[in-house]
Amino acid sequence: MANVPADLRYTKEHEWAKLEGDKARVGITAFAQEQLGDVVFVELPKAGSKVTAMKTFGVVESVKAVSDLFAPLSGEVVEVNAELPKKPEVVNTDPYGKGWMIVIKLDGTKEWEGLMSAADYETLVAAAGH
Amino acid sequence: MRYISNTPAQQREMLATIGAGSIEDLLARIPAKARLSRPLNVPAAMAETDLVRLLRGMSARNANADDFVCFLGAGSYDHTVPSPINHLISRGEFFTAYTPYQPEASQGTLRSIFEYQTMMAELCGMDVANASLYDGASSLAEAVLMAHAVTERNAIVLSKGVNPLYRQVVETYCEGPGLRLKSAALGDGSTDLDAVRKSVTGQTAAVVIQYPNFFGCLEDVKAAAEIAHAAGALLIVVADPVNLGLLTPPGALGADLVVGEGQGLGVPMTFGGPNLGVFAVKQELVRRMPGRLVGATVDLDGQRGFVLTLQTREQHIRREKATSNICTNVALCALMATIHVAIMGKVGLRKVGELSTAKAHYAAEAFARIPGVKLKFSAPFFKEFALELPKSPERVVKRLTKDKILAGVPLKAFDRSYKDCLLVAVTEKRTREEIDAYAAALAAAVA
Numbered sequence: 001m002a003n004v005p006a007d008l009r010y011t012k013e014h015e016w017a018k019l020e021g022d023k024a025r026v027g028i029t030a031f032a033q034e035q036l037g038d039v040v041f042v043e044l045p046k047a048g049s050k051v052t053a054m055k056t057f058g059v060v061e062s063v064k065a066v067s068d069l070f071a072p073l074s075g076e077v078v079e080v081n082a083e084l085p086k087k088p089e090v091v092n093t094d095p096y097g098k099g100w101m102i103v104i105k106l107d108g109t110k111e112w113e114g115l116m117s118a119a120d121y122e123t124l125v126a127a128a129g130h
Numbered sequence: 131m132r133y134i135s136n137t138p139a140q141q142r143e144m145l146a147t148i149g150a151g152s153i154e155d156l157l158a159r160i161p162a163k164a165r166l167s168r169p170l171n172v173p174a175a176m177a178e179t180d181l182v183r184l185l186r187g188m189s190a191r192n193a194n195a196d197d198f199v200c201f202l203g204a205g206s207y208d209h210t211v212p213s214p215i216n217h218l219i220s221r222g223e224f225f226t227a228y229t230p231y232q233p234e235a236s237q238g239t240l241r242s243i244f245e246y247q248t249m250m251a252e253l254c255g256m257d258v259a260n261a262s263l264y265d266g267a268s269s270l271a272e273a274v275l276m277a278h279a280v281t282e283r284n285a286i287v288l289s290k291g292v293n294p295l296y297r298q299v300v301e302t303y304c305e306g307p308g309l310r311l312k313s314a315a316l317g318d319g320s321t322d323l324d325a326v327r328k329s330v331t332g333q334t335a336a337v338v339i340q341y342p343n344f345f346g347c348l349e350d351v352k353a354a355a356e357i358a359h360a361a362g363a364l365l366i367v368v369a370d371p372v373n374l375g376l377l378t379p380p381g382a383l384g385a386d387l388v389v390g391e392g393q394g395l396g397v398p399m400t401f402g403g404p405n406l407g408v409f410a411v412k413q414e415l416v417r418r419m420p421g422r423l424v425g426a427t428v429d430l431d432g433q434r435g436f437v438l439t440l441q442t443r444e445q446h447i448r449r450e451k452a453t454s455n456i457c458t459n460v461a462l463c464a465l466m467a468t469i470h471v472a473i474m475g476k477v478g479l480r481k482v483g484e485l486s487t488a489k490a491h492y493a494a495e496a497f498a499r500i501p502g503v504k505l506k507f508s509a510p511f512f513k514e515f516a517l518e519l520p521k522s523p524e525r526v527v528k529r530l531t532k533d534k535i536l537a538g539v540p541l542k543a544f545d546r547s548y549k550d551c552l553l554v555a556v557t558e559k560r561t562r563e564e565i566d567a568y569a570a571a572l573a574a575a576v577a
Contacts, residue, residue, distance in 0.1 A: 041417070041442075059451075066442045068451075 203555020255381025319507025355384025376483025396470025
């Protein structure tokens with residue numbers, strides 16, 4: 001059974017988003033980090049920069065591959081996980097916790113509804129995994 | 131020997147396979163008026179002996195640094211090239227212009243590049259140097275693009291003390307991404323730092339100075355670094371690594387990126403190339419650095435080995451998001467530089483700097499005693515200086531070639547306001563007799 005917390009929403013590019021008031025915390029899913037293998041580098045935007053839904057906001061690099069990170073939602077980056085450059089491995093060990101990447105102050109609430117539910121994402125992962 | 135070696139029989143077989151009667155048939159679709167109807171105007175094939183004689187004769191019409199006494203500089207210098215360099219680079223294991231395509235299978239090549247990177251990083255006072263780029267000009271242009279990527283800013287402040295040819299290349303590179311270039315004027319030979327201060331804004335990605343600059347004058351790198359950093363911009367220093375055996379490394383003075391032309395480190399001038407693009411940065415910038423990078427590691431058995439590292443920066447992995455579209459290096463020239471620095475050592479390289487400077491100052495004093503001749507600038511200079519002449523520098527240069535002296539580079543072609551000026555470089559190779567002979571010939575030429 002894939003690790004897909006029910007209280008989060010997801011993108012088809014394997015990012016998760018967690019609603020925190022008018023903000024959303026963002027990271028990559030357990031499935032994504034498994035596929036990437038050992039993460040060695042994460043490049044994130046600066047606080048204050050703007051991100052747009054389904055446009056890239058950064059890069060995650062593993063020993064196997066480099067992948068773009070896609071913003072689940074549009075808004076302003078208000079927080080960036082400063083620990084990641086020093087300890088990129090927490091993306092592997094704790095993708096939904098210490099491995100969070102950015103916090104976005106959302107432009108609106110509309111896009112949230114467009115994200116995948118945990119159930120939908122599990123279906124996607126199940127299809128991708130086999 | 132033909133480059134495509136197939137026999138008439140093979141050609142017939144191939145033509146038959148595709149159903150063409152002759153090679154001429156393959157060209158039938160090209161309109162007759164677009165085709166050359168006569169034989170190419172090239173001489174008939176020659177015997178090797180005749181060909182060598184012909185080419186030797188043609189090459190003898192060039193003035194070269196073996197038969198002439200060379201005071202040319204402006205980016206390419208007649209420094210000593212110790213003879214072991216040519217012997218070592220000619221070994222089959224080393225003799226390639228390229229970074230190997232199966233890099234880890236060529237441990238010796240990677241090791242030599244790793245040593246090169248270490249030497250350049252130490253000379254520049256930086257944490258990391260790449261495996262080299264094409265030349266000083268492309269290194270600087272790549273550094274400017276990198277500063278733009280790192281700071282996400284669009285303006286560059288470029289000192290007029292930077293080699294004008296490099297500035298042209300930077301201008302070309304900046305056109306695509308739409309970077310704005312601002313020139314900072316020179317004071318009396320070195321960059322006017324007040325002009326730099328006025329040009330720097332919150333949009334400035336980098337300040338660029340050359341040290342010593344194009345005119346040979348020293349720059350206040352530390353002050354330039356302070357101005358750049360106060361505005362959140364990076365400081366790019368263009369430096370000739372030969373001089374860094376003696377001068378304080380730019381990294382110790384606050385530079386964030388150091389780039390330059392490494393030709394002086396054992397690479398012959400060869401009429402302007404191939405050259406050696408040095409590129410070194412601080413550790414925190416390494417992931418934005420262009421070019422190949424060799425790293426040291428250990429294998430499964432714990433033995434030391436070498437790999438190409440941080441390749442995710444490069445375009446074979448990152449495609450259009452790569453840090454640069456340069457993904458090779460000038461391996462052979464980098465090897466020459468590595469052998470050169472190994473032969474010279476710390477003491478030898480320092481001596482090259484000391485001798486070049488001392489001889490340049492001896493020459494400058496001797497030339498400035500000639501009536502009508504004076505030094506253009508009063509700023510302290512290193513191994514190169516600009517003279518102001520009472521007669522056309524082009525004519526003086528022509529006159530001195532009769533005495534087998536390459537007198538220097540007239541500056542008019544770079545900037546009309548220097549139309550009376552001649553840029554003279556003096557390396558450790560020049561002797562007192564050569565400098566005195568130059569002084570005598572110059573005195574006669576301007577009298």
